Amino acid sequence: MNQSPLLLTDEQMQKFITEGFLILKTDFPESFHQAMTAELGKVYDEEGNPGNNLLPRIREIQQAFDSPVITGALTSVLGPNYMLHAHRHGHFNAQPVAGGWHKDSYWGYSRMRNHHPWWAMIMYFPQNTPIELGPTSVVPGTQNYESRTFASDEVQGEAFASGEAGTFALIHYDIWHRSTPNVLGNARYMLKFEFMRTAVPTKPSWNNLISEWKEPADLALPIANHEDMWEETWNWMSGKLGSLANTAEANEEKLAALATALEDSFEPNALNAAYELAKYGAPGVKVLLAGLHHERLDVSRTSTYGLSIAGSDAVSGLIDALDSDRSETVQHAIFALGELRSYAESALPKLVELLSHSDATVRIAVVEALGILSNSSEIAVKGLITALSDEDVQVRFTAGLSLSRMGAAAAAAVPALAAVLDDENRYVRAHALEALRYIGTDEAKDILIKSLFNSRWCSTTTPANSFYP
Structure with missing residues (x-):
């Protein structure tokens, strides 16, 4: 099978920018998804939801996320160096009632949401998922709204991630979505993974053939149109x-x-x-x-x-x-x-001064901005090193993400990143590991490898299979 990423077309990118999602499908055989679903059922029955350990526990999932359709979709939206975030979740739905409309938080925390697609999610369905089995649904075009904007639970134009096994929804992280009623009552799994852009766009990363923004011909959003916003997003993703x-x-x-x-x-x-x-x-x-x-x-x-x-x-x-x-x-x-x-x-010097602001939300905003505004500034790196020891956990784990975006320019942060690998918060530790990976110096790699070996988790060890075979 050709493993080169299957990049999105201009038409698909236009739909993603306007509607906030795409429904796509991997091309694995039915037997592959049957095996994945059976393993999910076994794990859920015997051990419960594996949460952030989905990938090592059900190894077929990684094969799916390495498929050209998924890598191509993510590369197109987030650029070639995108990050698979440490937070993962397998959703099980057997409820005959719909869930509530919501936007996802950021690992239990809040932040200023970005209209530019710095973040995306994939919701993967390993079994055949007709409407009656309760797929996830979204309200097209709502990815840029803080408020719900629609009064009724039933929305004209609601879109469903239904289809054959291997169907997945690629969504802007902030789109309004919910689970729908599973009237069949059979097991329905949805595997949710989050991804982050690690570099500002300098050119289109999809299969781009046209330079000027053009609205999709069949556009019909349930809430509102945003011509200027869409054009600006297209241009931003094109490096302008x-x-x-x-x-x-x-x-x-x-x-x-x-x-x-x-x-x-x-x-x-x-x-x-x-x-x-x-x-x-x-x-x-x-x-x-x-x-x-x-x-x-x-x-x-x-x-x-x-x-x-x-x-x-x-x-x-x-x-x-x-x-x-x-x-x-x-x-x-x-x-x-x-x-x-x-x-x-x-603004860099004044922003760094605000890392001593009494309000944690201000410090969080500074740390986020430092990783976007400058990818090589010494003053920004020093500020982020300071932020790694902040009393607020969200400041600390956002600092790790920002250092990831700075890559090799953040080499001076390696000792501080090594120090927070013992942090009490799982995402501070995870983001520090990612920062070490993206920094990529020999020192960073040595620390990264040692930490991963020290925390090695055996994916076949369960209460029913402790040691052998």
């Missing part, structure tokens, strides 16, 4: 930073209307206003900065997305906002500066 900034002019009447729209209680309308304002240079940035300091936190957050794509015009006002007395405003400003990357390098 700040592509919408200063591309249009607006008069005072238009700016006033958009300022009002920023306060719209219907989030899609407010988001469209934020993205449109980013196109209007300094006058649009002025409106967005006022929104950043708005008394309503939802207006502040929405304005942040506009500022994060507004280019150099936004930098000065965002740096000033780092002195705000409101932690949420500071957090939002940090997020936008991180997304502005090379435009915002002048």
